[in-house]
Amino acid sequence: MLDWGVIVHYFPFLLKGAVLTLQISILSLLLGIACGLIAALCKLSKNPLLRWPAAFYIWLIRSTPLLVQLFIIYFGLPQIGIDLGPFLSGVIGLGLNVGAYNAETIRGGIVSIPVGQTEAARSLAMSSSLAMRRIILPQALRVIIPPMGNNFIILIKDTSLVSTITLVELTLTAQRFIGSTYKPFEMYLMAAFLYAVMTTTASLLLAKLEKRTSRGHR
Amino acid sequence: MKTENQDQTQPMVKITNLQKSFGDLTVLKDINLEIAASEVVVIIGPSGSGKSTLLRCVNHLEKPSGGEIYIEGELINDTTLKTKAFETHLNRIRCKVGMVFQQFNLFPHMTVIENVIEAPIHVLKQDRKKARKKAEELLTQVGLAEKLNSYPAQLSGGQQQRVAIARSLAMEPKLMLFDEVTSALDPELVGDVLRVMEDLALGGMTMMVVTHEMGFAEKVGDRVIFMADGFVVEDSSPQEMFSNPKEIRTQQFLAEI
Ligand SMILES: Nc1ncnc2c1ncn2[C@@H]1O[C@H](COP(=O)(O)OP(=O)(O)OP(=O)(O)O)[C@@H](O)[C@H]1O
Ligand SMILES: [Mg+2]
Numbered sequence: 001m002l003d004w005g006v007i008v009h010y011f012p013f014l015l016k017g018a019v020l021t022l023q024i025s026i027l028s029l030l031l032g033i034a035c036g037l038i039a040a041l042c043k044l045s046k047n048p049l050l051r052w053p054a055a056f057y058i059w060l061i062r063s064t065p066l067l068v069q070l071f072i073i074y075f076g077l078p079q080i081g082i083d084l085g086p087f088l089s090g091v092i093g094l095g096l097n098v099g100a101y102n103a104e105t106i107r108g109g110i111v112s113i114p115v116g117q118t119e120a121a122r123s124l125a126m127s128s129s130l131a132m133r134r135i136i137l138p139q140a141l142r143v144i145i146p147p148m149g150n151n152f153i154i155l156i157k158d159t160s161l162v163s164t165i166t167l168v169e170l171t172l173t174a175q176r177f178i179g180s181t182y183k184p185f186e187m188y189l190m191a192a193f194l195y196a197v198m199t200t201t202a203s204l205l206l207a208k209l210e211k212r213t214s215r216g217h218r
Numbered sequence: 219m220k221t222e223n224q225d226q227t228q229p230m231v232k233i234t235n236l237q238k239s240f241g242d243l244t245v246l247k248d249i250n251l252e253i254a255a256s257e258v259v260v261i262i263g264p265s266g267s268g269k270s271t272l273l274r275c276v277n278h279l280e281k282p283s284g285g286e287i288y289i290e291g292e293l294i295n296d297t298t299l300k301t302k303a304f305e306t307h308l309n310r311i312r313c314k315v316g317m318v319f320q321q322f323n324l325f326p327h328m329t330v331i332e333n334v335i336e337a338p339i340h341v342l343k344q345d346r347k348k349a350r351k352k353a354e355e356l357l358t359q360v361g362l363a364e365k366l367n368s369y370p371a372q373l374s375g376g377q378q379q380r381v382a383i384a385r386s387l388a389m390e391p392k393l394m395l396f397d398e399v400t401s402a403l404d405p406e407l408v409g410d411v412l413r414v415m416e417d418l419a420l421g422g423m424t425m426m427v428v429t430h431e432m433g434f435a436e437k438v439g440d441r442v443i444f445m446a447d448g449f450v451v452e453d454s455s456p457q458e459m460f461s462n463p464k465e466i467r468t469q470q471f472l473a474e475i
């Protein structure tokens with residue numbers, strides 16, 4: 001059945017690929033949170049010069065496949081003189097992608113907070129940005145974190161797509177060793193196992209975070 | 219900046235020709251009102267007559283469609299100011315005007331004391347220690363010294379409303395707006411809130427109070443205003459208003475309640 005010798009021998013190499021996967025995931029996550037927050041606030045703005053570009057970004061990303069987005073950044077941009085290399089292309093592609101989904105999640109969380117909260121804050125002479133930062137966003141976080149955590153889990157799995165732009169992360173590492181070992185079953189099972197470890201750990205951390213943001217709610 | 223001439227007898231609030239429309243619906247048609255410092259003005263009227271809208275215009279939660287509102291002689295809806303300058307101007311005036319809502323609107327993610335010190339620290343830039351000390355005093359004053367570290371969800375409606383009053387008072391306002399602050403409360407909790415408001419009135423606070431509590435209006439009010447169809451129909455002392463209303467609209471309204 002399974003060739004345990006191959007598994008024991010190649011596991012450390014796949015683990016190395018998984019480390020790169022994790023790095024890409026975390027960097028894209030941070031970029032995705034920043035993009036998501038900015039796009040959400042812009043889309044909620046009264047100013048059309050902020051609202052329209054944000055709406056366009058969200059629409060564009062959500063209506064095209066991630067793989068095509070990655071190809072445009074990695075293969076397409078160099079044609080107009082922007083050569084980011086595989087790592088940056090991967091992180092930016094994934095970050096912009098998850099950012100668009102986060103934007104809708106964050107916007108939904110913000111508008112779910114009763115308008116009375118903003119009115120109370122404004123009547124206490126808080127500026128709109130202070131009210132957003134201290135009153136609305138902390139409450140919205142409770143609503144935002146579960147679906148955004150879900151976006152992050154999807155992101156970890158989607159990092160396997162950057163194997164197509166020559167980034168030797170977990171999936172591509174597994175693929176490469178198949179060429180020399182002819183053991184696709186072992187290699188892909190190990191990769192699957194490592195993805196499962198990462199996504200499950202992320203889920204557990206998120207559950208903890210959810211608990212912490214539900215302060216004051218019974 | 220437009221200001222009325224400043225003198226000793228300057229009213230706390232002066233409203234002239236105030237209009238407010240929502241789309242085609244004109245809620246306030248022509249409101250004219252002066253409120254002196256330390257005066258307690260109770261506003262009554264049928265549902266939909268624009269009582270809440272009037273209060274909300276006074277601290278600019280609603281933007282008037284026409285007319286002027288002056289707080290201590292300063293025009294709040296100053297249309298000559300640009301966006302940024304207007305926000306600064308507005309927040310400076312809002313520091314002087316506290317508002318308490320029917321639904322309390324406490325910040326649920328903060329404890330009672332955190333609710334009270336939030337604006338003093340982040341808006342008035344008060345030192346945290348000083349803000350806490352003041353907040354403890356205020357919460358003691360409204361009978362909640364035991365609840366400093368509770369969350370709003372752990373309090374009764376009456377307790378939440380008293381926290382909301384303390385939260386407004388922490389800004390040391392000169393004018394307080396109360397919009398049906400006891401309407402969402404169980405009857406047995408109304409008294410505690412009204413007592414806090416009465417104490418505040420005795421302490422000299424200028425107050426605009428929308429309420430259905432006619433007992434409170436009679437006992438605490440200096441003046442009662444009856445609003446209907448977007449106008450101030452009658453404006454008199456509580457005694458006059460309740461024992462001898464002049465306008466037919468007022469008589470009908472008071473007969474119904
Ligand atoms: N934001 C809004 N948009 C549209 N219409 C509004 C808005 N706010 C209030 N109105 C309308 O304005 C009218 C007056 O409302 P307002 O809340 O000021 O009345 P009120 O005297 O406080 O009534 P109540 O005693 O029921 O509280 C109502 O017909 C209401 O539907
Ligand atoms: Mg009302």
